[in-house]
Amino acid sequence: MKLRRHLWIVTGGTEGAAMTTTTVRLAFASSDRKRVDQHFGSACGLAIYAVNEQQATLLEFAQFGDLEQDGHEDKLTTKLALVRDCAAVYCQAIGGSAIRQLLAVGVQPIRVEENVPVERLLNEAQAALRAGTAPWLPGVRRQRNDDPHRFEAMEAEGWQE
Secondary structure (H helix, E strand, O other), rough: OEEEEEEEOOOHHHHHHHHOOOEEEEEOOOOOOOOOOOOOOOOEEEEEEEEOOOOOOEEEEEEEEOOOOOOOOOHHHHHHHHOOOOOOOEOOOOOHHHHHHHOOOOOOEOOOOOOHHHHHHHHHHHHHHHHHOOOOHHHHHHHHHHOHHHHHHHHHHHOOO
């Protein structure tokens, strides 16, 4: 399945500078970027945010053509590529195959009730980050510890043994 439109949000640099290494990426299956109202596999849109304890910034919004929920396994390929760096994907519904594929790349699928506001979920994610209780936080920590370049990053920050 091909992307219909993929928008990256470009800022003047102030928002990005405030993001820290505790920033995670979260994706939301949404038709309007305001509420989670889509099944992951047939979602016509995915909004991806960078989230830390203090702020959330929209990074990308990808739009897809209309698809049926069943019978199009290849539709997941593009979506999986878009969310592979995310800690979690929030959606109204998701199929078993998509769940397995997301978990295989370290992305936690999270089902929510229909039309939950994205802003509310972002606020809840920030609170969970502050408290250390986010359901996807262990996966984020594992991914960061598995990063083969983590020591170069630490050295660049001035870390020494």
